[in-house]
Amino acid sequence: MTGAERTVSGGGRIRVRVRRQDAADAPETRRWEEFSIERRPRMTVVSCLRRIQRQPVTADGRVVAPVAWESGCLDDSCGACTMLVNGRVRQACATQVDAISPKGEPIVLEPLGKFPLVRDLVVDRARLFDSFKRVHAWTELDGLSALGPGPAYSPTRQRELLSLGGCIACAACLEACPQYGNQSDYLGAAALNQVRLMNLRPLGALNEVERLETVMAPGGVADCGKAQVCVEVCPANLPLVDSIQQVARATTRRLILGWLLR
Amino acid sequence: MSDDLASTSLSSRDRRAFVLRKLHSLTGVIPVGIYLSLHIFTNAKAMEGAQAYDEAVAGLARWPYWSVVEVVGLYLPLAFHALYGVKLTLEARPNNRRYPFSRNWMYTLQRVTGLLALGFIAYHLWHLRAQVGLGTMERADYFPRLCATLSSTTASGIPVAAIAYLIGVAACVFHFANGLHGFCFSWGITVSRRAARSTALVFGLFGVALFAVAASTIIYFATGSRLVLAPGAASGAPPPITCRDLTAGSLAAVVR
Amino acid sequence: MNDRSARSDRAKLRRAIVVGAGIAGLMTTLELAEAGIPVLLVSLGPARRSPSGTIQSGLDAAVESGGDEPRLHLDDTLVGGDFLAPQPPVRSMTEAAPRLVELLDRMGVPFERSPEGRLARRRSEGSRIARASFAGASTGQHVLAALDEQVRRLEVRGVTDEHGVRIPGERLVLVLEPFEFLGVVRDDRGACVGVVLQDLRSMRIKAYPADGVCLATGGARALFAPGAGEPLSTGSAAAAVHRQGAALANPELIEVCPTAIVSDDAAYLIGDAARGEGGRLFAPKDPREARRPRDIPERDRDYFLERLYPELGNLVPPDVAARAVLRAAAAGDDPAGSALTSEGECPVYLELSHRPAHVLEARLGRVLTLGEKFADTDPRAEPLRVTPAVSRTLGGLWVDYEADDSGRIVVGSARNHATSLPGLYAAGGVAAQYHGASALGGNLILADLYGARLAAASLIAYRAGLARSAFDSPSSLFERAEAAERSRYEEILGRSSGREDAENPFELKDELGRALLSDAGALRDDARLYALLETIHALESRLGNARVTDTATRMNQSAQMVRQLGNMLVYARALAEGARARAECRGAHYKSKHDPRVTPGAVGRDDARWLRTTLALATGDGEVRLVRELDYELGGRTIHVTDAVDTRWVAPRPRELGEAERTRRRAPEES
């Protein structure tokens, strides 16, 4: 690395290494490509990727296809741009270059490893949404007509619902969980958090039992290994570990009492 | 709900995996964990001398149907916990290099210590209990046998057996203490991260204490010196012997 | 086939198609499904990622209490939009608002609570009364999630035919994602009988028949830089159907958010929630202020909105606030302010630090996060530097409505939300209807929901009146449409053989974004708009020379960009032409030439000549034609519409927002 590349924010260049592959069924196209990008203040990883789109030329001068990646809001609220940045799962749009490469260290971008690859940095996170289906993550409604407001509930409950409802479906908690992956059908923290959220809603609670049954099935809450990485990586700062324990408590109660009641 | 897809997921009574997992968790504490704690205190009696030790060890064995209790109440749960634990360990995908958070290390260590515990217990049972079962040894021989084994060293003076015991015991105790934290977590006894952290502290201290007792027992067997006073071992103890200048053989003789 | 049949004569399941899975698209889907109509929901990505999820504002709904009533909500909305919105739909929307909020409440949106556990409310921009229900500063996210949940519930629900018999293997809602809408399929009479879609993973292009199509593809914010990288808000779908004959309404209108954190290549919008919660905008009185913002004492701060607009204060409509910020940033003198592109000399700050931290955390969590993550500022402790940024396009596809003699919308008329292509409906940010010339924060989600509801009812009526199902149309129709899109795509891919002077499509899009921002942003003038039309023309010919370096067959985002850019240029031209034509100041459309404060004798808002909708039609050659009236076919009838704005409820009046006499701030030379 040259001296110029070492300068901190606002000058010099930054090296971005990207793990690429043209398609899931084209493993022979798996490769690394390195780009050298002009460094600008307040740059994010998404800025880097956009620069690559506009100038798809590798550091050694080859013209290549722009890197494919997913994005949406660009302000850390839609969950689209999740990828591995220097090995760790992050939202690319909210990852400041200055924070991860203060001295001009190269940045390494890879797709999430636990989901089927589509192309380059794009993966298919359908399994996350399927898990929401599995746990019945919705409120049963009698329809859309004017049936008046829902039941009243306390401001304290509202705070709780508000914070639990902040999931942006990015799947970071799944990617980083050592229990999650192809080897198991563990639902993962996001879906368990949904269970707690739905059961806390006054109307959602009407289906509490069914929902608990879904997490007492294979891949349910008991598969959590308490690694607690999920809560560290969640970009929405959800109290995932609390949620898992709350759901665990509810299933314990059901395991013991449900037995007697049945 | 009237539709099939949702109702299969909802009314699923397929609880086998869940129940097994709960059983695994439970057996780790009751009986295996409880046995481990009691066992460590029983063995600490060694520091009061061979006789006290023999009494303590034989105490349980005098119970009627002890062997039945042993099998049903300990070996089976232990075997289940161990085998299911191996399955769980195989399903884990540790990622500590990427995510080096302390709880994630505990996760991996829980599995590693589980495997170590499995190895240790297998060796330990073969070394002591199985020999009695096979009739090659008497219960009363436990004390001398342990002294001999634990104080033995390799040609270059490394007390392999004692070290192996220390590691094995450390693994078991860590696994148990951390497992108690996990137990509170997975049964929902603690329901917040903060509460779980407090239990981790309490169980951590408990584990350290347990390990201190077990380690001093091992060191006592190995060297004859007492680092931690065993319960009731305050009086009449032989003068402390420093391990530095003792050979394995002379140590065994002295202790006897 | 009768109108209730679930299946066509050829025994195909008669799905309706909804394109776009934002708040509007999801609500349309729910309404259709509730009526038993199976839906194919198409979107560029999972619903959860849609742009309407970033809306921070709550939903205004006037319940009859505390002196509020829908009439006042109507009035605020009309004043906010500078009277350009047709009044019957707005009236009906304000009347329906309380029911919609209650529905969301039942769905589980965690609205702020009163001590008694009911809905609590706060003030939104442009309103004097606190009538917004809100979920922190992320109402959009929670509403989107709640609707998404409901749609997911229908994704596992089966379909029954008119006899109540289950149709095996079918689900009420089928989701296609990530798929891109390329255009509609029209039959020989011009009716829309389906859509052409491209699977963005395999890049396969296929036509899908539909008995009724509703576009809910959102606005075209990505036309403007920065933040123009937003792949979901290109307006490409709207432009595609515009090219196929659908009229655009008011394409020139945009919304400018007064408070954004703007960085090199992104704009992070801060909605009116922050000001509704007590946030104050100020500029240092001395433009050369050297102290850190938190150290500037109150007496040296100019709370310019409170000074200029004592009544609404910081909650004036967004366009008014945005221009005031630009003026303040230009340090006093130039009432036109600086262009949006450059940060003014004088920083403007949003102050929240006077509010207790726990309140901010509970109600403005999202704003705190934005400040911390993207401006290195903790708004709890320090004022946040803000700059205006384009937040959306306000115009879009022209949609019709039918009002009865009493001036209310006829729910269930097939005309509501009909575009000028029969069978094609539009709702949400892609359609122009409720906001007029400036959109109030509290009406964003509301208009999406209400419009969706109405569009669905309309589509159901349209579908019931169909003589023949699209599923029984000759397959050659679909094959032809498919083939056309395929060859267009092949042509784009074929450009990969590189010439030296080839252009990069992403670069071109960026240039377009910067041109639109500087020439058609918050402050417009005709010379710049002419220049913009030139730029668009130049970009169009350069696009013909665009090179796709990507030859892969999966997720080819470059080829996608080339195609979208073609559409965006069409939209941009309509925007520029409309802006050039509209010779007045109205809402967010501002030309200093017509501002009486700048040009003595100018009329400002010119109701006599410009209280009308800009109607834009595409000519075959990519040009745009502005018209005063148009005819369209619906259910065998020809319907004639004009650009007149129905103002039967509230007579247009000047937008008196209580602006105090314009006192100039201490200008540098006077000090």
Ligand SMILES: Cc1cc2nc3c(=O)[nH]c(=O)nc-3n(C[C@H](O)[C@H](O)[C@H](O)COP(=O)(O)OP(=O)(O)OC[C@H]3O[C@@H](n4cnc5c(N)ncnc54)[C@H](O)[C@@H]3O)c2cc1C
């Ligand atoms: C960051 C941000 C902040 C905003 N803040 C404000 C504000 O302060 N004030 C304001 O007035 N407005 C604001 N807006 C605009 C506002 O979000 C929209 O105007 C609006 O609510 C649109 O909602 P919608 O449901 O119609 O569509 P959207 O939520 O925009 O959803 C569009 C949907 O259509 C799909 N789609 C788009 N094109 C295609 C295609 N070709 N094929 C298939 N699917 C397609 C997308 O995948 C998406 O699901 C903001 C927008 C953003 C991005």
Ligand code: HEM
């Ligand atoms: C401090 C070190 C230890 C010493 C000195 C020791 C000693 C002994 C002795 C003497 C026995 C045979 C007595 C009996 O049958 O009750 C025994 C049995 C056993 N030990 Fe240990 N032990 C130690 C640590 C451990 C640890 C850490 C475990 C792990 C769980 C363990 C598990 C067992 C088991 C399962 C048996 C068989 C019990 C039975 O048959 O009832 N021991 N040990």
Ligand code: HEM
């Ligand atoms: C010394 C004897 C042992 C004791 C006292 C013991 C105790 C425990 C306890 C209390 C738990 C916590 C249960 C929970 O997480 O809910 C646990 C978990 C576990 N045990 Fe053991 N165990 C022992 C031996 C073993 C062995 C031999 C293995 C096999 C390798 C093993 C593997 C595991 C695993 C993998 C877990 C983790 C479960 C999880 O966190 O999800 N254990 N153990």
Ligand code: SF4
């Ligand atoms: S819980 Fe957090 S990490 Fe997991 S998907 Fe939701 S936002 Fe992402």
Ligand code: F3S
């Ligand atoms: S990381 Fe995984 S193991 Fe449990 S606590 Fe979180 S889900």
Ligand code: FES
């Ligand atoms: S693009 Fe939406 S979270 Fe990054």
